[in-house]
Amino acid sequence: MQSAPVQTASAAPTAPASPETPPPRVVPRPNASGGARLALIVDDCGQWIDTERGFVALDVPLTMSVLPDVHYTSTIAREAADAGKGVMLHLPMETQSGLDPGPGKVTTEMSDAQIESQVEDDLAQVPLAGGVNNHEGSKGSSDPRLMRDVIGVLVKRGDLFFVDSRTSQDSVGEQTAQAAGVPTAARDVFLDNQATVAYTEAQLRAAAAIAQRNGSAIAIGHPRPTTLAAVRAMIPELRAAGIQFVLARDLVTATSQ
Secondary structure, rough: OOOOOOOOOOOOOOOOOOOOOOOOOOOOOOOOOOOOOEEEEEEEEEOHHHHHHHHHOOOOOEEEEEEOOOOOEEEEEHEEEHHHOOEEEEEEOOHHHHHOOOOOOEOOOHHHHHHHHHHHHHHHHOOOOOOEEEEEEOOOOOOOOHHHHHHHHHHHHHHHHHEOOOOOOOHHHOHHHHOOOEEEEOOOOEEEOOOHHHHHHHHHHHHHHHHHHHHHEEEOOOOOOOOHHHHHHHHHHHHOOOEEEEEEHHHHHHOOO
């Protein structure tokens, strides 16, 4: 999968359509691979259990990326797995801004052994995880040594994939995983840089357009009521347009072959 331009919370958001002009709907488009697969990942899980349970209850495949060492880490991972949803470890990584990404973080000041030990500890917090993506990490994911250490743990495990959240245009996560032979892909669209239903619906349409053009896309959102409402509302439209919802694991392993 080709990496998309980075979208961050500071990026200029797409303006929602005016109330007087209904937004364009997603329409089927042919693509070279003959399919249009969309993997939805819900980041930051383990903190807002009611909204997270709303995502788990949706009747489409999606993946819950769970933070280590937060209040509902084990609960939401287990409930998601029991419902047939995907589970990932949302690995906290160092930021450029100095913002604390939370417990379980890996930083560039750590030694190789410390990074590896922390990743192992974080994975132990989410034993049902089939893969990993970075939480924050604009600095950590751009550091080649740190990423080699992180991916090295996945290599040792032998059964995990990596999704580069692309919180920085300088991220080396995807290329490091590729070089190590770990199944990998990168985020194409962030769904909720603005916490409004209209904005997230527009971003879902953008993700669907990428999937229709390239065959697949990864969209990342968060456990916000507006994001849940937008995804729930858009499922019929996306399905009607031929979008196939898939687990992140299935998309990544297919595109990495």
